[in-house]
Amino acid sequence: AQKITQTQPGMFVQEKEAVTLDCTYDTSDPSYGLFWYKQPSSGEMIFLIYQGSYDQQNATEGRYSLNFQKARKSANLVISASQLGDSAMYFCAMRGDMRFGAGTRLTVKP
Amino acid sequence: AAGVIQSPRHLIKEKRETATLKCYPIPRHDTVYWYQQGPGQDPQFLISFYEKMQSDKGSIPDRFSAQQFSDYHSELNMSSLELGDSALYFCASSSRTMNTEAFFGQGTRLTVV
Numbered sequence: 410a411q412k413i414t415q416t417q418p419g420m421f422v423q424e425k426e427a428v429t430l431d432c433t434y435d436t437s438d439p440s441y442g443l444f445w446y447k448q449p450s451s452g453e454m455i456f457l458i459y460q461g462s463y464d465q466q467n468a469t470e471g472r473y474s475l476n477f478q479k480a481r482k483s484a485n486l487v488i489s490a491s492q493l494g495d496s497a498m499y500f501c502a503m504r505g506d507m508r509f510g511a512g513t514r515l516t517v518k519p
Numbered sequence: 520a521a522g523v524i525q526s527p528r529h530l531i532k533e534k535r536e537t538a539t540l541k542c543y544p545i546p547r548h549d550t551v552y553w554y555q556q557g558p559g560q561d562p563q564f565l566i567s568f569y570e571k572m573q574s575d576k577g578s579i580p581d582r583f584s585a586q587q588f589s590d591y592h593s594e595l596n597m598s599s600l601e602l603g604d605s606a607l608y609f610c611a612s613s614s615r616t617m618n619t620e621a622f623f624g625q626g627t628r629l630t631v632v
Contacts, residue, residue, distance in 0.1 A: 424552075452607055454623035456617050478539045500561060505576055507552050507621055508612070 415510035420458040420490045423518050429476065430440045430513045432472045432501035442504035445473070448512075449497040449516045460484050493513075504519040521545055525610050532631050534601050535542035539594040540627045550574070551582030551584055551593045552621060553608040556632045562609060568593060569615060 412435040422428035434443060445457040460468045460475045468475045476485040488495055496517045501510040524543040532538050544551050550569045554562035555578075564577035568587040579585070582600075587593040597604060607628050610622040 413603055446623075452628075454611070455610060456620045456622065459617075459620050502621075504620075507567070507613075508577070509562050510565050517618065 411438070411506050411508060412439075413503055413508055413510040415513050417513045418511070419514045419516070421516050421518060424490075424493060425482050425490055427473070427487060427489045428515065430499050430501075430515065431483065432485055432510060433481075434501075434503055435482060436503065437485055438452075438505070443475075443477075443512075444483075444502045444504065444507075445475070445486045446457055446500045446502065446509075447497045448500065449494075454500075457499075458486065470471045493517050493519060523612050523624035525595060525608075525627050528625060530627060530629045532629065534600055534631060536600050536630060536631075538600060539596045540597070540608050540610075540629070542593045542595070542610030542612075544593070544610075547618070548591070548612035548614045548622075550613045550615050550621075551587055551591070552554050552609075552611040552613075552632075553579075553595050554611070555608045556609060556626075557562055557603075558606075565595070570616055573625070574591055590618060597629075600630060602631050605629060605631045 416435045427503045442461045447455045458470045458473045474487045500512045551564040552567045556562040565579040567575045571587045585595045607626045609626045611623045613621040
């Protein structure tokens with residue numbers, strides 16, 4: 410069975426600073442992938458970034474990047490140059506069964 | 520580009536009534552997922568379908584059932600509604616063969632009164 414763990418219920422970051430949101434996972438599949446989604450207060454789920462287990466490099470999408478450490482089974486999301494609009498819930502999920510972690514509420518302070 | 524369509528967007532039902540939520544996945548996506556998200560909670564996986572067959576089952580109550588039809592749209596049927604069923608219900612679709620991420624619909628907000 411696959412399992413996703415997000416241990417930070419809430420995080421605060423100053424505008425323009427970088428922040429790292431943690432996600433650890435457990436799976437017995439040799440091939441897997443991890444997604445990060447953003448859910449603003451309006452409720453929609455927005456795909457941010459994907460990391461495949463066999464990808465040679467850490468994924469990057471604009472201000473989002475993944476700090477993927479396969480041996481530690483972690484896929485932490487790094488948001489650089491935080492903006493007020495980044496305030497939202499952030500969820501990590503694993504490809505396949507698409508179970509979500511508990512999420513992290515990020516608040517960007519002006 | 521076409522997105523995942525969910526209907527209705529909002530639904531109010533009384534206790535013990537039934538509700539049917541509909542989901543229209545992105546064309547050529549072969550997998551549909553259903554989630555329930557209570558206020559302030561993370562999305563709980565309910566059930567998924569791959570090529571119209573149930574592929575995985577999560578914390579879906581026995582009062583709920585779901586199916587995927589020949590045109591790939593899916594319906595979540597909820598009976599004997601309880602106050603605790605009030606939540607945001609998401610549908611998502613992906614293409615397993617094309618290895619895409621899951622795209623989410625806007626959700627259906629169900630309120631049971």
